[in-house]
Amino acid sequence: xxxxxxxxxxxxxxxxxxVEVKPADIKPDAPLFGEGLGLDSIxxxxxxxxLEKHYGIKIQNPADGKKIFESVRTMAEFIKSNGKx
Amino acid sequence: xxxxxxxxxxxxxxxIYLEGNKIISSNSENPxxxxxxxxxxxxxxxxxxxxxxxxxxxxxxxxETLLSIPKAFGxxxxxxxxxxxxxxxxxxxxxxxxxxxxxxxSISNKDQYLPSPATFVYTLPNxxxxxxxxxxxxxGENAFFVSEKFDAELLVNYTQELFKEANTNAAxxxxxxxxxxxxxxxxxxVEKATDSIKNANFKALNQTLLNQLFL
Numbered sequence: 196x197x198x199x200x201x202x203x204x205x206x207x208x209x210x211x212x213x214v215e216v217k218p219a220d221i222k223p224d225a226p227l228f229g230e231g232l233g234l235d236s237i238x239x240x241x242x243x244x245x246l247e248k249h250y251g252i253k254i255q256n257p258a259d260g261k262k263i264f265e266s267v268r269t270m271a272e273f274i275k276s277n278g279k280x
Numbered sequence: 281x282x283x284x285x286x287x288x289x290x291x292x293x294x295x296i297y298l299e300g301n302k303i304i305s306s307n308s309e310n311p312x313x314x315x316x317x318x319x320x321x322x323x324x325x326x327x328x329x330x331x332x333x334x335x336x337x338x339x340x341x342x343x344e345t346l347l348s349i350p351k352a353f354g355x356x357x358x359x360x361x362x363x364x365x366x367x368x369x370x371x372x373x374x375x376x377x378x379x380x381x382x383x384x385x386s387i388s389n390k391d392q393y394l395p396s397p398a399t400f401v402y403t404l405p406n407x408x409x410x411x412x413x414x415x416x417x418x419x420g421e422n423a424f425f426v427s428e429k430f431d432a433e434l435l436v437n438y439t440q441e442l443f444k445e446a447n448t449n450a451a452x453x454x455x456x457x458x459x460x461x462x463x464x465x466x467x468x469x470v471e472k473a474t475d476s477i478k479n480a481n482f483k484a485l486n487q488t489l490l491n492q493l494f495l
Contacts, residue, residue, distance in 0.1 A: 212398070214330035240397035248394050 199271045207267070210245045211238050223268040231266075239264060246270075252277050281472060283443060283485040287354035288454075288468035288493055289345045291318075291338060296345055298352060303345070311461050315341060322348060326415065333379040333402035334463070336411045339370065339456040342465040343412045346452075357450065357469050360477065364419045365449035367442050368409045370467075371425040371435060374459035376405045408456055421446050430455050430466070432490035439470055439485065455494065466494050 204218040207227075211234065225231040228239070242264055246252045252274065254260060263273045290297040294314045296304040304321050306314045315337045319329055324344055332340060346354040358366075379402045387395045401407065406424035413422065421442055425434060435453055442448040454467035470485055471477060483489050 212331045213327070215327050237398050237401055244394055244396060 196268075196271055196275065199274065200267050203267050203271055203274075206245055206249055207242070210241050210248075221267055223271075224266050227264055227266060242270070246274070250274050250277070281443060283440065283470050284473045284478070284482040285485055285489065285493075286357070286469045286471050286477065286482055287346050287352060288466070289342045290493075291342050291345075291465040292463065296341070298345055298349055303349065311338075311458075311463055324348070328411075331398060332411060333376070333382075333399070333407075335372075335374075335376060335378065335405065335456060335458040336402060336408040338458050338463055338465050339408035339467070340411050340415070342454070342456065342467040343452060344415075346467060346469060347416070354469055357471075358416055358418075361450035361471070363417050365447055366418045367421040367423075367439075367446065367448045367451040368412060368418065369421075369423050369425075369435060369438055369442070369451055369453045370406075370409055371427060371431065371455050372405060372457035373426070373428060374457050375426045376403050376407070378459045379403055412452065418452075420448055420451075430491075430494050432487040432494070436485060436487050436490060443470075443472070468493065 200223050201218065204221045207213070207221070208216055208218065213232070216232065221232065228234050239260065243254055243260070246254065254263065263269060288299060294306045294308060295302055296318060304318050306317050308314045308317065311334060318341050322341070322344055329337060329340060346352070347357055348355060379399060383395065383399045383403050386399060387393065405426065406422070409422045409424055412418065423438065425431070427434065439451055439453055442451065449472065451470040452467060453470055454465070456465045456467070457463060473482070
């Protein structure tokens, strides 16, 4: 799980153009939206693209997004649960 | 009502000029590197800048130069005027064509159809106005014109109308054009010539002056 979390941090930084953020700045359990990284709604759409591009996962129910994208750890758990790590 | 230009900025050929004076210059021929260098030099500390498309970065840098250089007259612009009475009127030749092409390329491969929402949101030229407005919480009128070349007559007339008819007390105006690594920005601040800000150095807004400053 830790390796997947570290990989995800790099992919999030690249996908969202977080030029001033380093992987170490992203805490696995910190909220991605609001506080924490302070991502916005367009970033949420980019994270959906990230999951499809790198892991071939399509989110079927948009309502699940809030839970999946709560933190890097919840994203990693979702990827694991889909057997795509 | 006399309108005056209280400050202006130009960006072209790897150089930023404030009121005619060179303030940032780079050897980099690559606009991405030059814009990043300028962002750093101006100490803007606004991470969203890195997510903007090139047109928005260009307009943002020109406006920030006007509003943030210490001791420049423009730094007090936002304090002198109510944010809901500041209008933003911009124009260019290439619209958002540069970003449109990037987006078009991303949707042309049907086997790997993964268009970027973050790119899509910049496929309109007036998004640069939104970026400036969001940064400074400006909520006045706004307009973006696309024309063959810099149209001083249009900009002067439209600005004068806004000051007369709309709830406008100040304006950020100009030209922001970016396409295929060619770029040029000319942004100027317009305010009413009140006693408190009238100064011999400020010049009345008119077409001749605009064309001279644009060159």
